[in-house]
Amino acid sequence: MLPPFAAQCATANRFDAMARNKSDDDARPVVYVVDDDRMFCEWLVAVLDTVDVRVVVCETPSEFLATFSNEGVGCIVLDVRLPEMSGLRLHQRLIDDGVAMPVLIITAYGDVSQAVQSIKSGAVDYIQKPATAQALLDRIQTALSLSVERQKASAERSALQRRFATLSPREDEVLALLLEGKTTKQISAALGIGLTTVDFHRNNILKKMRVDNVVELAQAVIQHNQTPPAN
Template sequence: MSADGTKPPVVYVVDDDDAMRDSLVFLLEPLGLAVEAFASAAAFLAGYDPDRVACLVADVRMPGMSGLELHEELLRRGAVMPVVIITGHGDVPMAVRAMRTGALDFIEKPLNNQVLIERIHQALRLAETKLQAAREVGAIRARLDKLTAREREVADLVAAGKQNKAIAHALGISLKTVEIHRHNAMEKMAATTGADLARMMTLAAGTG
């Protein structure tokens, strides 16, 4: 754990083949990577940390939930973890399905270790970026929740580029009241300009 209390990035390995799990751990740990291995998708889902910078290396064919189904389940849960799919029985439909759902790569066994290591480093960099973005959106939405209904109305119009006089007319309130609500909304949102507020509102809406 780092000085600020955060856990280091981790590579999650999910494969029902004991030998493959062990070989991946032995490959990655000497590179200074934290690795946690699971024998099934269910075990992984019960044990992973969604708030940690991480990537997932998952086998396609496993008893119960497959690697592709695991990836799709993570997407349903809103996870931002990049996924690398590995398989000893790859085919074109599987690869297409994996890439369409956003898998970072689809690698066939026997694995090219250098390619896998490069993909994992790429995935961890992407994971950090995605997790930081998700945390920013979460913080913005938490601040939005603190706005009163009227402050939110004013904030929406400020974000749309409306001037105070136009906002007062649109909402049927005085210019002074708009100024008060605008000041309160900007302060609660920690926004310095209308453009800054517009960026936050776009991110919170999931359209940025």
């Protein structure tokens, strides 16, 4: 007898057909499913076919690592019990590699300790099989929304890095003193330059950083120094 979630699967081997029909440059959000339970994968792909996402199914960690791209919006659905290594171990490897794509842990063998461990490691959710189609869709949509937020934050950090890179060595010195709360007169004395020169450098810094005042400049520096969230 098929398990409850498998009874909702309309077609067999559906994810194989989808994989053949979707091009590699598909720009839609991607959901990576790493699970060796073929029946569950077929059902999940059928469920996800109702929303505008691309699905990549991998039965082993090595297949996933060979296929995975950290670019773009997406999330990863990891089963706990996998060949080669556990889903929790694979999740830790992704964290060590700096992967920011949100991870959902799913298993038919759930227990409290695994749930606590996965959440502490940075998984955005923990789901136990069998789960309803709506429950999975809700969690995956939440993970994809989080991925969008992380992509936006990453792009903003990259833009800030490029702006900081345009500052001259003297502007770096003036910036450091501005962030210490030094006045124009104090900066002038500390660097041995004129008041007009200090004002010139400060205005250049604000212009290059695309901010209107020192308060916004300080906020930009804080954002630049923030560590990206774990997945």
